Amino acid sequence: MGNEKVKITDWTIYPADRNFHLFLEIRTDQGVSGWGACYSEKGQAIGALHWLKRFVIGENPLEIERVTEKLHQITFWLGRGGAMTHAISAVNLALWDVAGKILQQPVSVLLGGSLRQTVPAYGSILFVPLETLAERIQRMKESGFRAIKLGWEPFGRESVAQDEALIRKAREAAGNDTRLLIDMGGSYPFWKLRLKDALERARMLKDYGVYWLEEPLAPDDIEGYARLTEQSPIKIAHGEVLTRRQSFSPYFDRRAMDIAQPDVSKVGGLSEMRRIAWMAEERGIELVPHGWNTAVGVAADLHLTSTLSSSSFVEFNVGNPLVESLTSTPFHLNTEGCLEIPDKPGLGIEIDRERLKALEASGFASTSWTWDERKEFETS
């Protein structure tokens, strides 16, 4: 190809989820296309992409950092950190994918090179429905997960005794050879738990061998997180709702987390995520990506975490068709409970457009997040 410039010619948005996740396919004049995705409110993200498009068409997809930084700069006053940043994540991810395909290299090589060929994956599910909890844990163990995360309600919504009954049930189902992680979901609106409530639960969870406690406080409580991280006998993880490296800085400076959980489809894409990872690494904070998103997110997480010495896991959202059903070759857990780093050029996955369109036509909604159907936030 020599010094001939590649140009982005167009893109297509696939709003696969009725609510929150969309896919973006960027096309070039070389016939090469690449995939991005973002996790946001669908209408706002589509609006943001509509506004951004004029600044992307005609650009060289190999100049990932310059093009992405241009988008950050021109939207600095346009709701940075929100849907605009989520939308930039989709563009950035697609640029990495296109660049890898044009250069015929996997993204992990473009990021500097893998330290490992596989990364452990933890299977992520919600506590509810409680009636099937034990059975679902058992199925995940059988499919090869060595680590399982259970999230959100009813954990942390009632008494410590009730939370203890839940974790006892989960530990019985998982046995002692599976690592258990608990996600309280403190980014839930009107979150009530405070530092001492969280500390009480962290101490209780220690007795059940839980590896980390996630989002036990409201996201903005930096001081609470700093004290909790210092006092908790188990690791404290959070950060899935933070975007941009500037939002992580004060938490890192205060050592207000043991484990940072940025979401690559929200924070600004892989370019921003690796800068967050580098900052975390220098402060002795582990980075474990938030992965309740899509196959594009999982692939990007695998490439990035393969380049980090401090990252222990990627998250794998079990039962999510956006992760499990859209790629031509499904992700495969090996006998050690690890996922292989895709070795094909770019992100190394092929999204099946027909399946994507079919999912969209089905009116698919990532149901646990369908807050418009929930009544508990209403005041009357």
Ligand SMILES: [Mg+2]
């Ligand atoms: Mg979470």
